[in-house]
Amino acid sequence: xxxxxxxxxxxxxxxxxxxxxxxxxxxxxxxxxxxxxxxxxxxxxxxxxxxxxxxxxxxxxxxxxxxxxxxxxxxxxxxxxxxxxxxxxxxxxxxxxxxxxxxxxxxxxxxxxxxxxxxxxxxxxxxxxxxxxxxxxxxxxxxxxxxx
Numbered sequence: 001x002x003x004x005x006x007x008x009x010x011x012x013x014x015x016x017x018x019x020x021x022x023x024x025x026x027x028x029x030x031x032x033x034x035x036x037x038x039x040x041x042x043x044x045x046x047x048x049x050x051x052x053x054x055x056x057x058x059x060x061x062x063x064x065x066x067x068x069x070x071x072x073x074x075x076x077x078x079x080x081x082x083x084x085x086x087x088x089x090x091x092x093x094x095x096x097x098x099x100x101x102x103x104x105x106x107x108x109x110x111x112x113x114x115x116x117x118x119x120x121x122x123x124x125x126x127x128x129x130x131x132x133x134x135x136x137x138x139x140x141x142x143x144x145x146x147x148x
Contacts, residue, residue, distance in 0.1 A: 001140070005033045007108040009099050009133075012038075012073035015114035015146035022144045023112035024081045034086045035106055036077060038070040039095040096132035103139055111141045 008023035010016040020036070027034045042063060067090070074088040091098045103111050115130040134141045 001109065003030050003032050003109045005035065005106065005108050006030075006110045006112055007035045007037055007099070007103050007106065009037045009039065009095070009111065009113040009129075010073060010077065011095075012069065013114070015144075017077075017114075018146060019112050019114035019142075019144035020077055020081065023142070024083055024086070026112070026142075027085065028083060032085065032109075034083065035102070035108065036074060036086050036088045037099065037102055038074055038088075038090045039098045040066050040070055040090065040092045041095055042066060042092055096129045096136075099129070099133050100137055103137065108139060111137060111139060113141070113143060114146060115143045 003026075006023060006027050008020055008027075010020050024034060026032075070090045074090065078086060078088065089102065091102065093101075099111060099113070102108070111133060113130055113133065115128065130143050134143060
């Protein structure tokens with residue numbers, strides 16, 4: 001299999017940054033193009049804030065903060081892991097769906113992402129983005145451990 005384009009999903013967490021490092025290292029060896037993806041799950045975040053605060057007056061401020069955080073994570077990643085074949089992409093939506101959709105749209109050969117290693121009842125009730133992508137992806141998925 002030729003891995004000419006890889007998609008690396010990140011949310012800025014330690015776990016996802018392990019996947020970014022591993023993914024970019026692999027891409028360099030393969031001389032592959034990288035799509036570095038940050039998915040902003042605005043709906044879940046805003047819903048959580050509205051429920052906790054009881055109002056939605058500052059939703060626009062929250063959206064701006066989330067967008068700034070996404071840009072910050074992607075820009076810092078580009079500085080830390082220099083590679084001239086990286087394209088950064090920020091999308092809004094449900095991460096598990098957006099990751100698979102972007103992989104299809106961009107004819108990605110490999111998806112690379114981290115896992116939190118959730119276990120027990122919490123995992124059963126909430127599910128896992130990594131697990132969903134792995135289950136439903138039509139292309140290979142590389143899951144990078146958070147224990148690197």
